Amino acid sequence: TFVANNLLSAYVRCKRLQDARRVFDGLVKKDVVSWNVMIGGYAQQNHASDVMELFHKMCRDNVEADAITYFSVLKACVSPTALKWGEEVHARIRHAGIESDVRVGTALLKMYATCGSIKQARQAFDKLTNRDVFSWNVMIGAYVKTGSMDDARLVFDRMGKRDVISWTVMIGGYAESGLGEKAYELFPEMKREGLRPDAATFMSILNACASVGALEWVKAVHGHSLEVGLESDMRVSNALIHTYAKCGSLGDARLVFDNMGQRDVVSWTGMIGGLAHHGYGHEALEAFRNMIGEGVKPDEKSFVAVLAACSHAGLLDDGRQLFLSMTQDYGMKPDVFVCNCMVDMLGRAGYLEEAMQFISDMPVKAD
């Protein structure tokens, strides 16, 4: 069984779930690890119904699930419709007597939050007697997700030892709720507690700057990022490009962009979006072509950015060509955002019939 489990996990690691399943179904002796590997594979690929199907089969075979099984199964409950599954799994966890395990309890709390049941999430939190920093952070994040920043703050203030993630979640929550000032206030407080902001913290605080449009804040935050040695962190640089452009300084965005040693599709898309936002449609299109010239592969989001640029600049023919290139050269299926851009572009240019035709040919449902 050890050998078979290793084979299984090799397939799963290569994301060859159908092969893994064939091996799994052929096993005469399955232990809990075999089940965990298979269920974990489905969970990772977000095949929720396969996870549940296998989990139920496991229960029918009288194999006792352990904490690892439950982590995977709970991970599959990710929507309000999956709440029923989650509750059923919760009942089994209670029955197995591992509800008080802090990791299991935190996973339950997270599951309820993800399924949109903040009340049950809070109940799970209150039931935990041995909370650790993860549990607190997940509870804060649950409130942040519902936009209840006051509740998030109450939990945050009650917390004993807060870590970088606690602060980052709060900062990101305030930024997302449009409370940029509150987010920005937390930044120095965090440092006063002796915590060092990491890349995620910077991305959250930059979000706050972008929502307020405060260029001076961006410059200050940029300076701090250099102080803590994040000057060559691509994620922070990408966020800086976007935020500088949003706050009106295309020049600073360009400066960050030009000084990067490596640029990925996010860096380029940030720059393209910034150029387009400032009315430089031709330059945005040129940047898109330069990106391809440098061997960076465009994705759906970069196509949306450049198509929007074409739309606003009235570059109808270029836009149509890009659309063809996207489907033919890159084999991408136009998503709802791409289709919106195309319809917007055609409509703006006065080609209403072609726009209507495009809508009826769309592979995605119109809204």
Add this chain to the structure above:
RNA sequence: CUUCGUGGUGCUAU
């Protein structure tokens, strides 16, 4: 022998 519980960056309509 198992992938075992938290946070973060780009696009459209806006």
